[in-house]
Amino acid sequence: MAHNALASWTDGPTKQALVDFITTAVSPGPGFIPVADRIAAFDNDGTLWSEQPLPPQFDFVFRRWSMEVEADPALAGRQPYKALIEHDRDFFAGLETQDPATVQAVLDAFSRTWAGSTPEEFDAEVTRWLETVRHPTLNVRYLGLVYRPMLELIKYLQANEFRVFVCSGGGRDFMRVFAEETWGIHKENVIGTAADFRYSDGRMVRSGGSLGGLDIGPGKPEHLFAQTGRLPVLAGGNADVDVEMLESAQFALLVNHDDGAREFEYTAGSGRAIERAVELGWTVVSIKNDWNTVFGPVGPG
Amino acid sequence: MAHNALASWTDGPTKQALVDFITTAVSPGPGFIPVADRIAAFDNDGTLWSEQPLPPQFDFVFRRWSMEVEADPALAGRQPYKALIEHDRDFFAGLETQDPATVQAVLDAFSRTWAGSTPEEFDAEVTRWLETVRHPTLNVRYLGLVYRPMLELIKYLQANEFRVFVCSGGGRDFMRVFAEETWGIHKENVIGTAADFRYSDGRMVRSGGSLGGLDIGPGKPEHLFAQTGRLPVLAGGNADVDVEMLESAQFALLVNHDDGAREFEYTAGSGRAIERAVELGWTVVSIKNDWNTVFGPVGPG
Numbered sequence: 001m002a003h004n005a006l007a008s009w010t011d012g013p014t015k016q017a018l019v020d021f022i023t024t025a026v027s028p029g030p031g032f033i034p035v036a037d038r039i040a041a042f043d044n045d046g047t048l049w050s051e052q053p054l055p056p057q058f059d060f061v062f063r064r065w066s067m068e069v070e071a072d073p074a075l076a077g078r079q080p081y082k083a084l085i086e087h088d089r090d091f092f093a094g095l096e097t098q099d100p101a102t103v104q105a106v107l108d109a110f111s112r113t114w115a116g117s118t119p120e121e122f123d124a125e126v127t128r129w130l131e132t133v134r135h136p137t138l139n140v141r142y143l144g145l146v147y148r149p150m151l152e153l154i155k156y157l158q159a160n161e162f163r164v165f166v167c168s169g170g171g172r173d174f175m176r177v178f179a180e181e182t183w184g185i186h187k188e189n190v191i192g193t194a195a196d197f198r199y200s201d202g203r204m205v206r207s208g209g210s211l212g213g214l215d216i217g218p219g220k221p222e223h224l225f226a227q228t229g230r231l232p233v234l235a236g237g238n239a240d241v242d243v244e245m246l247e248s249a250q251f252a253l254l255v256n257h258d259d260g261a262r263e264f265e266y267t268a269g270s271g272r273a274i275e276r277a278v279e280l281g282w283t284v285v286s287i288k289n290d291w292n293t294v295f296g297p298v299g300p301g
Numbered sequence: 302m303a304h305n306a307l308a309s310w311t312d313g314p315t316k317q318a319l320v321d322f323i324t325t326a327v328s329p330g331p332g333f334i335p336v337a338d339r340i341a342a343f344d345n346d347g348t349l350w351s352e353q354p355l356p357p358q359f360d361f362v363f364r365r366w367s368m369e370v371e372a373d374p375a376l377a378g379r380q381p382y383k384a385l386i387e388h389d390r391d392f393f394a395g396l397e398t399q400d401p402a403t404v405q406a407v408l409d410a411f412s413r414t415w416a417g418s419t420p421e422e423f424d425a426e427v428t429r430w431l432e433t434v435r436h437p438t439l440n441v442r443y444l445g446l447v448y449r450p451m452l453e454l455i456k457y458l459q460a461n462e463f464r465v466f467v468c469s470g471g472g473r474d475f476m477r478v479f480a481e482e483t484w485g486i487h488k489e490n491v492i493g494t495a496a497d498f499r500y501s502d503g504r505m506v507r508s509g510g511s512l513g514g515l516d517i518g519p520g521k522p523e524h525l526f527a528q529t530g531r532l533p534v535l536a537g538g539n540a541d542v543d544v545e546m547l548e549s550a551q552f553a554l555l556v557n558h559d560d561g562a563r564e565f566e567y568t569a570g571s572g573r574a575i576e577r578a579v580e581l582g583w584t585v586v587s588i589k590n591d592w593n594t595v596f597g598p599v600g601p602g
Binding site: 163173186221222230247 | 464474477500501548
């Protein structure tokens with residue numbers, strides 16, 4: 001391993017399991033993985049950055065939905081606007097457990113909000129939000145909540161000729177705005193729930209619909225396979241909606257949020273994932289014990 | 302330029318235009334293109350290999366459809382099986398000009414044929430076909446009909462930190478079987494008309510439906526943007542169904558099939574593309590004059 005490639009990881013069984021898997025994968029002998037098959041995939045919310053009290057993209061979206069309800073108060077009676085007005089955090093946090101019609105209503109609302117806009121317009125709005133809005137309790141910009149150990153892991157995998165993908169329930173185009181600078185991952189390696197775009201008069205414009213379904217649960221390996229033609233050999237996640245993607249990988253990493261002092265301590269939405277980790281022998285990251293540093297960018301080199 | 306990187310291209314304005322664009326793109330100064338934006342995209346049928354008398358994948362599919370009609374003669378009365386039985390080449394060659402319902406019927410037939418199969422089963426069938434079937438008139442295996450100058454161009458672009466994608470109306474999963482060995486392009490850089498897969502019991506299985514529409518016409522920039530988050534800076538094609546993709550690029554390359562002696566001579570299906578090439582000043586490849594070698598793999602190095 002390159003000196004200090006995983007400097008923010010405390011020496012111990014978790015770090016060792018990662019290093020062993022990757023070292024074996026690139027070394028001739030049993031466990032060698034051909035370069036073509038070296039696909040790694042990570043969830044984003046709760047895996048690459050903090051997702052409490054809600055995944056950051058909700059903050060971005062809620063600002064627009066609030067304006068929409070102001071302009072059209074009738075919206076306040078229906079979902080997802082109703083949950084927003086009533087500060088019903090559980091509605092959004094447990095979205096994957098809602099009935100399909102409700103999930104579709106949320107997806108439709110997302111898609112409708114930016115209908116007719118170009119990628120440049122949408123990207124500028126995300127950039128403005130990233131540069132100005134702060135997390136409600138931690139008082140830092142959202143990009144300050146990216147986990148440094150995971151950035152190191154991405155870099156370490158790339159140095160070992162893994163192609164690293166992010167596969168998130170969050171918005172594909174939202175993540176693509178900061179993926180390259182923040183994660184060092186090209187836009188084409190970012191997979192997520194996607195708006196539909198049409199090509200017209202020489203430019204792309206959002207149609208107001210969505211392309212494919214929500215990128216959660218079985219949707220994660222489905223989106224990954226559609227995008228890459230493979231299932232991942234290494235996958236990282238933290239929640240129940242990541243279980244299928246983690247099951248589909250040879251090596252699964254589950255981030256356990258057990259550090260209330262430096263980040264957040266919770267198991268809501270990850271009960272099934274933690275069970276499967278025990279049953280299937282996944283490598284579990286204790287933020288408290290395995291990460292000596294939680295937040296911050298990785299230096300050059 | 303690396304010595305002989307484009308050895309199968311005859312010196313002249315076409316080769317020079319390519320070299321100039323790529324050299325300028327990677328050199329500081331006006332025309333420099335940041336690495337992140339260096340997306341190149343090529344059509345497949347008629348651009349990377351021969352498409353006469355029909356794109357090779359039709360041969361692969363027709364063998365299965367013939368078996369389906371034998372098993373269920375009632376199919377012979379409806380499209381696309383009817384066109385197959387009647388050897389109606391024009392039906393398939395001009396598919397993009399058919400009404401949407403007919404196009405959908407063909408797409409549905411494609412999808413239905415392999416419903417329930419796994420990627421491994423489908424890939425094995427494509428591999429068997431590639432290894433055993435020969436082109437009806439040229440009497441070589443289909444992979445012998447890949448254009449060596451285009452393979453050199455792909456390699457040259459990759460050496461200049463372009464990420465090269467194939468974006469074809471043909472089947473995504475069909476092309477992914479040979480993309481890595483033949484083109485030197487990872488599966489995730491292959492975009493095409495796509496079957497829908499579901500994740501179930503730890504594996505991917507074809508649902509029998511399709512994902513997104515036909516990857517032709519405006520569908521090409523739409524598929525490219527969905528997959529990569531960008532439009533290409535360089536694009537290559539040969540047919541009317543490539544016009545929108547070519548228009549969306551800074552540098553457009555149009556392959557003109559004018560060499561009846563070594564390949565095929567035809568303009569059917571490319572009239573509008575040739576018009577646009579003149580109007581917009583695209584770089585037109587004359588197979589006869591610009592390629593000193595047409596077929597064959599590129600050597601190492």
